[in-house]
Amino acid sequence: MKIAVLGTGGGGRAHAAKLVELGHKVYAGTRDPEATLARTEPDMMGNPPYGQWLADHPGITLGTFGEAAAAADELVINGIDGHNAVAALTAVADGLAAKTLVDYAVPYLYNPDVEHPWPTPWGVMPKLDPCDTDSLGEQIQRALPETKVVKSFVTQEQTTVVNPGVIAGGDHTMFVAGDHADAKQQVTELLKAYGWTDVLDLGPLVCARGMEMYAHMHSAIGFGLGQQFGGHFGIKVVR
Amino acid sequence: MKIAVLGTGGGGRAHAAKLVELGHKVYAGTRDPEATLARTEPDMMGNPPYGQWLADHPGITLGTFGEAAAAADELVINGIDGHNAVAALTAVADGLAAKTLVDYAVPYLYNPDVEHPWPTPWGVMPKLDPCDTDSLGEQIQRALPETKVVKSFVTQEQTTVVNPGVIAGGDHTMFVAGDHADAKQQVTELLKAYGWTDVLDLGPLVCARGMEMYAHMHSAIGFGLGQQFGGHFGIKVVR
Numbered sequence: 001m002k003i004a005v006l007g008t009g010g011g012g013r014a015h016a017a018k019l020v021e022l023g024h025k026v027y028a029g030t031r032d033p034e035a036t037l038a039r040t041e042p043d044m045m046g047n048p049p050y051g052q053w054l055a056d057h058p059g060i061t062l063g064t065f066g067e068a069a070a071a072a073d074e075l076v077i078n079g080i081d082g083h084n085a086v087a088a089l090t091a092v093a094d095g096l097a098a099k100t101l102v103d104y105a106v107p108y109l110y111n112p113d114v115e116h117p118w119p120t121p122w123g124v125m126p127k128l129d130p131c132d133t134d135s136l137g138e139q140i141q142r143a144l145p146e147t148k149v150v151k152s153f154v155t156q157e158q159t160t161v162v163n164p165g166v167i168a169g170g171d172h173t174m175f176v177a178g179d180h181a182d183a184k185q186q187v188t189e190l191l192k193a194y195g196w197t198d199v200l201d202l203g204p205l206v207c208a209r210g211m212e213m214y215a216h217m218h219s220a221i222g223f224g225l226g227q228q229f230g231g232h233f234g235i236k237v238v239r
Numbered sequence: 240m241k242i243a244v245l246g247t248g249g250g251g252r253a254h255a256a257k258l259v260e261l262g263h264k265v266y267a268g269t270r271d272p273e274a275t276l277a278r279t280e281p282d283m284m285g286n287p288p289y290g291q292w293l294a295d296h297p298g299i300t301l302g303t304f305g306e307a308a309a310a311a312d313e314l315v316i317n318g319i320d321g322h323n324a325v326a327a328l329t330a331v332a333d334g335l336a337a338k339t340l341v342d343y344a345v346p347y348l349y350n351p352d353v354e355h356p357w358p359t360p361w362g363v364m365p366k367l368d369p370c371d372t373d374s375l376g377e378q379i380q381r382a383l384p385e386t387k388v389v390k391s392f393v394t395q396e397q398t399t400v401v402n403p404g405v406i407a408g409g410d411h412t413m414f415v416a417g418d419h420a421d422a423k424q425q426v427t428e429l430l431k432a433y434g435w436t437d438v439l440d441l442g443p444l445v446c447a448r449g450m451e452m453y454a455h456m457h458s459a460i461g462f463g464l465g466q467q468f469g470g471h472f473g474i475k476v477v478r
Contacts, residue, residue, distance in 0.1 A: 122445070122446075123446040123449070124445055127371055127372055128371050167478065177362070200463050202459040206361065207462075210457075211459070214456045215449075216446075216449030217449035219449065224441040224442055234478075237460055237472055238472065238474070239471070
């Protein structure tokens with residue numbers, strides 16, 4: 001399948017590499033491909049320059065957000081950071097029409113003037129915007145009425161999303177939410193190909209609120225386990 | 240031990256009954272004991288009248304919030320609904336000084352004029368206030384500087400908190416957060432007496448933010464499992 005992965009950060013790279021491994025043709029999207037390839041320094045999260053990473057990962061075609069979206073036949077993974085996602089996706093709405101868009105972003109408000117910029121101290125995360133009475137997933141769906149938005153992957157680091165077996169043999173839970181049953185089924189199939197055995201459909205896209213707000217709890221659990229400098233955990237819904 | 244349980248709703252009743260069963264002397268607190276005992280109708284959550292329940296549960300002494308707090312030798316469980324908790328607790332601060340107060344409230348904004356009052360449709364919960372950059376747990380700690388506040392129990396229905404074995408033999412995870420290590424240890428011991436085997440200390444009280452915000456995810460999981468009319472699940476942190 002031809003799958004687009006928008007965004008060139010660590011999450012986007014994890015999905016792109018795994019999708020190639022699974023035999024898909026991957027179209028990676030970035031705002032400005034020339035600028036992305038020209039970078040020679042690690043990005044703000046410490047990832048190596050994209051051009052270097054791309055050379056080590058054959059089978060991935062880099063283009064603009066619009067080119068990547070248009071190249072996908074059914075499925076697009078949104079790895080654009082939360083505060084830029086709505087504007088960037090709206091600009092390429094035509095290429096996303098009638099396709100499934102999986103969104104895993106947390107809508108952190110990155111603002112160097114706020115009290116606790118990233119990286120954050122114990123338990124204090126950047127403010128979420130939107131939060132509680134709306135979600136980024138819903139905002140994207142409203143901006144892209146012709147696209148089938150599915151919120152998923154957001155409760156876990158993306159390196160673990162594409163390789164759930166690193167924790168407890170993969171016996172933990174991944175969640176999907178969205179207003180389009182066929183799109184949720186498509187994402188569930190992708191998750192099974194990634195190795196997930198327990199994918200729970202939470203219901204309509206409004207459940208993206210709880211999924212995004214879980215970000216604070218996820219961080220707190222990581223700190224509580226002493227994993228602030230790396231590590232893996234998952235949550236299993238036991239019933 | 241003499242333990243106070245403030246609040247006479249379903250959660251307070253679950254803790255009071257279990258604590259008696261464990262051999263403790265329980266002091267239940269309510270705003271106006273005469274009014275509480277005079278009620279003959281089920282409360283807003285469908286619980287039977289408190290007087291009737293109390294007659295079926297010997298060993299519990301009902302008094303005012305202040306009388307119950309003062310009677311506790313070390314430990315007080317706060318089951319006062321979230322939007323009244325700070326004011327009600329501040330009014331009895333003397334009786335709570337130097338004691339451990341476990342808070343499990345979700346600070347739902349109950350307002351009949353808001354779009355989605357309780358009970359809520361799928362995935363849409365009442366607004367949280369505070370949320371994201373503050374928590375009810377922290378508000379209570381600021382209001383009661385002489386008291387050791389521990390946030391716990393909030394990620395689960397209280398009937399399951401006092402009887403975790405109803406799910407997966409009890410092999411799921413309960414969380415504590417607070418700024419006082421001795422108080423967290425005390426609450427952890429109580430949880431072990433309740434039957435919990437996996438109690439994770441998330442860290443300082445600021446982690447109450449994530450714990451309270453998890454309420455939306457908890458409800459979404461319940462709906463996703465088809466438990467909107469009752470049922471049980473837990474989450475296990477697998478690592």
